Amino acid sequence: MKTEPITWEGKTRFFHKKRVKVITGIIVALAVLIVTGLVFAQWFISKSLPDLDGAVVRAPVSAEVEVIRDDRGVAQIKAGKMEDLFFTQGYVMAQDRLFQMDMTRRLAGGRLAEVVGEAALDSDKFFRTYGMHRSADGLIAEFNSETAAMVEAFASGVTAYINKAFENNEQPLEFRILDYIPEPWTAEDTAIAVKYMGYTLTGNFRQELENYQLVKMFGEEAVHLFPEYHINDDFPVIDGESGGSARKNQIDPALSAYLNSFQTNEPVFKAEGFNKITAFAPDEWNGSNNWAISGEYTDSGYPLIADDPHLGLAIPSVWYQTHLELEDDFHSIGVTVPGIPGVVLGHNGHVSWGVTSLSADYEDIFLEQVNPENPNEYLFDGEWEEAELIEEEIYIDGKDRPYIHRVELTRNGPVMNKVTEDGPYQAFSLRWSGMEPGEELNGILRVNRSTDANEFMNGLDGFVTPGLSWVFADTDGNIGFRGQALIPVRPQSDGRFPVPGWDPDYQWDGFIPAEDLPEIMNPDSGYIVTANNKPAGEDYGYNIGRSFYPYRAVRLTEIIEEQLASGSPFTLEDMGKMQSDFKNTQARDLLPLLVEAVETWDPSSHPAESLEGEELDPLSETELETLELLNDWDFIERTDSPEALVWQLWYSSLPQHLFDRYLDIELSNSLTIHRVITEAAQHENSLLFGFLEEDWHIPFPKAARETFYEAVEMAKDLQGNQPGSWAWGERHQLEFDHPLGSVWPLQLLFNLGSWETGGSGATPGAMGYDTETGITNHAAGWRFIGDLSSVNGFFDVMVPGQSGQWRSPHYDDQIDTWVEGGYYPMIYDKAERNDMNRVVFIPEEAGTE
Structure with a gap:
């Protein structure tokens, strides 16, 4: 054998043949050990994967239950009895998602530190204070007998899988890494999963704290930062259909005086404390699209429907694909949320449905006055009231004793400022309507059983959280929309600012009555679009909220109207193309104004003394070339678009340039601030920039030009000096992170990426x-x-894949199709299923396998 040279410190050396033999032997032995270890590890880990074909599972079912998995690992479960169906759904779901289910109940219930240690203590303190685990009992109390049987059977199925997996040493890899055994699943865990899903779509908490910070610094004048404005009138789902009188979004005199009363020109929060207390607040950018088109305008003559909920991307997906058939009862296919039985979104052969976030305002911050002589008492209506005190024991992995976390409950809700030691100076409590008892799980059974649009809409009654815009269609040709939520009625405020918890005038006056919630069936237009736009127009008689984002709805409506005008009927292919449309109507509205500001700004025309003598740097060749590209852009954010890259860098820098440098908290990703900038750019007489120019001397054209310079420099740093070669997709990449993937080297094992993406x-x-x-x-x-x-x-696609188990072929098998805008058939009819994997659950007493 010829000896190959090895380079070491710049010199070429040849080893003696004997030494080479020894080293070669060691290398071969190590290779054999490594390969053997990898093979053993793969075999060991693969033991946790479910048997996909030919297996017989003895279980506490009353009769045979058939489980057929398709080529994506999606299980169709067919049973003759409801308890057997949901037992098997729980068992199968746990096979695919047990670690995710356990993490969700621990996160929402404030019990993460038990398994991951002190790093999760702040999270646990926040969620123990917030109290989803306390509200679970109220949800359970609303269960009817069938729902109780469904949830108990589901929990028994999850627990049966836990017992089998750990008794046979077949547990998922994550439990081996963290070295713990999950507890049995309970009805409370499912209730917490429902509440947590509602929590993720409740995004007002952080906004109110930001607004309070601004008001604290500027008093009543801060109202000018949030003027009365309507971007495309927020593009309401229903316009002029509801009747009633509009409530003007104005600050009443009493609230105006109140806002002015606590101006101190000092921050309310230490920056670190603000970041800590809002780190666990829901993301206000969670949203979705859905729409339905009447069969009058489709090639099949039947309605078409589309839904694509927008939530955080992670491993595994927040959704779980499921297919349930209960003989002589219902047959549904779609998705649910891990930990929740039934089919939450999808179709049942009669009705199809999807959701977006209603984007209403479900929570309020109540400022509290604390008794200086008794810190456990809070003022209300001139009297000191004692708060309910709860001592939460938080167990921490590696600690001998639990951490005792004191939670105080006022009439307005839990006191939140004590979650962290360096939290806000001002005491405040939080009330969320999602804590109220609801019928969400009763409703899941009702909608799965619905046979037409009216039954479906009635099935939504009693849903409290999450607040959703439901769009639905049935085989009779109906299409409809219902905004279903528990939305507070506020007599003295509009939900934008914290209110005095001690004043009875600011208490909620109940909730918008169910019969007054926005809804419509078979509109004259022949279509319905909801995409986090305003649910109802200005004639609607209640204040729903102000966190609406109409741009996707504007674009979807444009596409539909253009095709209606052309006379071409809609097809499913059209629906798929709409879900992958990357045209940005926000950029179309704002970018020309920004470009004009850059090209025409003259500091000598501005009266501010601070601008006297200021001269503009001439635009460089790169900047001029960039402006030329932007002037010719079609506003489609393709992966290879240089214009999309510049637009996104430019627009995202505006909030920081205008606000963050003057405040102790970061507002750059605030939905409120983005809306204010939009309004200001579109209206020269905006109160915002009148206020800013007077107090901070930042005329909008100056801000536009300075941030344009910054955007071009960032683009050059990222992708070189040639604007024509810049590409949005190089910057804008898709990755999927696992909960354990932040730790090296586990990210190499669990995380996935990356793929270039367009859009925004x-x-x-x-x-x-x-x-x-x-x-x-x-x-x-x-x-x-x-x-x-x-x-x-019906067709769908879900990323990254159905299974949360590493080494499963369905861990990441849907990503490429999703990136390409493709879909898979949702096989509903048994006659269409070929060569699929079959497992049978049989009664435990049915003899040997």
Whole structure:
């Protein structure tokens, strides 16, 4: 054998043949050990994967239950008895998602530190204070007998899998790494999963704290930062359909005086404390698209429907694909949330449905006055009231004794400022309507059983959280919309600012009555679009909220109207193209104004003394070339678009330039601030920039030009000096992170990426991203389109895959199809299933396997 040279410190050396033999032997032995170890590890880990074909599972079922998994690992479960169906759903779901289910109940219940240690203590303190685990009992109390049986059977199925997996040493890899055994699943865990899903779509908490910070610094004048404005009138789902008188979004005199009363020109928060207390607040950018088109305008003559909820991207997906058939009862296919039984979104052969966030305002911050002589008493209506004190024991991995966390409950809710030691100076409590008892799980059974649009809409009654815009269609040709939520009625405020918890006039006056919630059936237009736009127009009689984002709805409506005008009927292919549309109507509205400001800004025309003598740097060749590209852009955010890159860098820098440098808290990703900038750019007489120019001397054209310079420099740093070669997709990449993937080397094992993506949070093909890294972190993790003409006329795709188990072939097998805008058939009819994997659950007493 010829000896090859090895280079070492610049010199070529040849080893003696004997030494080479020894080293070669060691290398071969190590290679054999490594290969053997990898093979053993793969075999060991693969033991946790479910048997996919031919297996017989003895279980506490009353009769045979058939489980057929398709080529994506999606299980169709067919049973003759409801308890058997949901027992098997729980068992199968746990096979695929047990670690995710356990993490969700621990996170929402404030019990993460038990398994991951002190790093999770702040999280546990926040969620123990927030109290989803306390509200679970109220949800359980609303269960009817069938729902109770469903949830108990589901929990028994999850627990049966836990027992089997750990008794046979077949547990998922994550439990081996963290070295713990999960507890049995309970009805309370499912209730907490429902509440947590509602919590993730409740995004007002952080906004109110930001607004309070601004008001604390500027008093009543801060109201000018939030003027009365309507971007495309927020593009209401229902306009002029509801009747009633509009409530003007004005600050009443009493609230105005109140806001002015606590101006101190000092921050309310230490910056670190603000970041800590809002780190666990829901992301206000969570959203979705859905729409339905009447069969009058489709090629099949039946309604078409589409849904693509936009939530955080992670491993595994927030959604779980499921297919349930209960003989002589219902047959549904779609997705649910891990930990929740039934089919939450999808179709049942009669009705199809999807959701977006209603984006209403469900929570309020109540400022509290503390008794200086008794810190456990809070003022209300001139009297000191004692708060309820709860001592939460938080067990921490590696600690002998639990951490005792004191939670105080006022009439307005839990006191939140004590979550962290360096939290806000001002005491405040938080009230969320999602803590109220609701019928969400009763409703899941009702909608799965519905046979037409009216039954479906009635099935939504009693849903409290999350607040959702439901769009639905049935085989009779109906299409409809219902905004379902528990929305507070506020007599003295509009929900934008914290209010005095001691004043009875600011208490909620109940909730918008169920019969007054916005809804519509078969509109004259022949279509319905909801995409986090305003649910109802200005004639609606209640204040729903102000966190609406209409740009995706604007674009989807444009596409529909253009095709209606052309006379071409809609097809499922059209629906799929709409879900991947990357045209940005926000950029179309704002970018020309920014470009004009750059090209025409003259500091000598501005009266501010601070600008006297200021001269503009001439635009460089790169900047001029960039402006030329932007002037010719079609506003489609393709992966190879240089214009999209510049636009996103430019727009994302404006909030920091205008606000963050003057405040102790970061507002750069605030939905409120983005809306204010939009309004200001569109209206020269905006109160915002009148206020800013007077107090901070930042005329908008100056800000536009300075941030344009910054955007071009960032683009050059990222991708070189040739604007024509810049590409949005190089910056805007798709990655999937596992909960354990932040630890090296586990990220090499669990995490996935990367893929170039187009679009942004403002495009129908929604791809929200981290402005610091460009990484896509919010998108449509599940896309769904359907034609009501056939039970097999539905298609979906979900990323990254059905299984949360590393080494499963279904861990990441849907990503490429999703990135390419493709879909898979949702096989509903048994006659369409070929060569699929079959497992049978049989009664334990049915003899030997």
